[in-house]
Amino acid sequence: MPELPEVQTILDALAPLIWEQVIVDVSVLWPGVVDRPSVDEFVAAVRGRRVVQTSRRGKYMLFQLDDACWLIMHLRMTGNMRVVFREEPVQPHDRLVFHLENGRDWRFNDTRKFGRAYLVSDPDEVVGKLGPEPLDESFSAAYFIEKLAGRRAAIKTLLLDQRIVAGVGNIYADEALFRARVHPLRAAGSLQPREIAALVDAVKGVIAQALDEMGTTLRDYRRPDGSVGEFQNSLQVFRRTGRPCPRCGAMIERIVVGGRATHFCPVEQRLDA
Template sequence: MPELPEVETTARALRPLIIGRSVVDVWNNWPPTIVTPSFSHFKSRICGQQFIDLTRRGKYLLFQLQYDTLIIHLKMSGHLAVVPRQASVHKHVHTIFELDNNCQLRFRDQRKFGRVYLVSDPEQVVGKLGPEPLAEAFTPEVLRTRLQNRKRALKPLLLDQTFVAGIGNIYADEALFYAGLHPQRTADSLTDTEIIRLHAAIQKVLQMGIEREGASIDLYVKPDGSKGDMQNAVAVFRRTDMPCYVCGTPIRRIRLGGRSTHFCATCQPLAVK
């Protein structure tokens, strides 16, 4: 699933191609993609509106229009691209936004889990998300406060989008590795020093992901179809039985909260010293 770095990469690539353009038509052949409003209302409401800005909130893309906000969540396999109208349409493209410059914004989604919203207030969709982990306001003290009195294991907690927005399986594993924290440690067991390490590690791996334009591990590619490079820089994710780059211990894989979890048992000990 595209996580914060992949979604940020998508936003940065699409922004110059979208801003100033207007929607003149919409096509969709998989109704569940459009969450709200109904497709007929969606189409009549968005057509004629101009794109003013494109931002990101967690894993959501927020296309600011003149009167509404178009919100898209890529989910497991979503991909967005702006292409000439005459370009051949991939079989997994299920939603097309016709633009006023003979181009189209196409939403390709092989697994069909992606979702699209058109709302007057973005908070209707993203209001329950946790803080942005790369924002200046997200300080170690904020993280400390959010960890207090929580007894959940760290890995599933980091995946909880109401706890902190944008982190998924890849970057949770990577952040815990760089913080030296076992994924089964409980949130309330962390010392102040460990919280500071976790805060720094979260920001480190997300920045790495953005700089490398995402991880092309499953279906993710950038809007132009090329691959990101973060998959070549992961320390533990999907490196099961391969040696840890730091100590040489084979990377372990367990199931935690229903998700595959990768870690180094030496660099990330479960026992608190």
């Protein structure tokens, strides 16, 4: 579900509620949620630790603990987090609960069981291969031109490759391609430098706006206080199949690229450009 803006929005709301809190105990409600180390080792190592820092890398949330280990979590498609009073009943798809010293529970809920928790001494074990953050200056036209050179894969597929740029998912890939007027099936290596520069700008613009609007709620995504995001009101092509292009009025089309639903304007985004 969540892409960079949703992860950041959740983390921003969560961070002040867990900062400097000691995790007095851990309940693993579904063992598959713990990727590494073993469930027993994970629980033993996290218990009694204090959360000293929170950050985000791509779509991963990082929580540094006071023994210099890192708790890292990925929400995948349907994961979400909340901090609630301990008395609140456990919800149907709660998978992992951190009991905090202040009597509250930090709960990870994930319908589809794709989300994962990692406990590592070096964050690079998990996030080391990620590409630059889209809003960082290192994600530049020059960088992107170099990464796309010679690649025959569809440009959309490479936008979703977290090793090239970290945090872009299906929604923002489609929206950025529309803004840059690039067809999602264009061979990445065939893009002109000006098109790549426009795409970099479009990615930055879409991500920045979605951050400002607290993410996109299509179904599952909620901010930790239960409220929805706002960017769904700003979508121009994503899941708007058959509706008019906001720029030219042509009918938005849906195709499948790299196994993912893909939405674009066949007039604004030409394959033979």
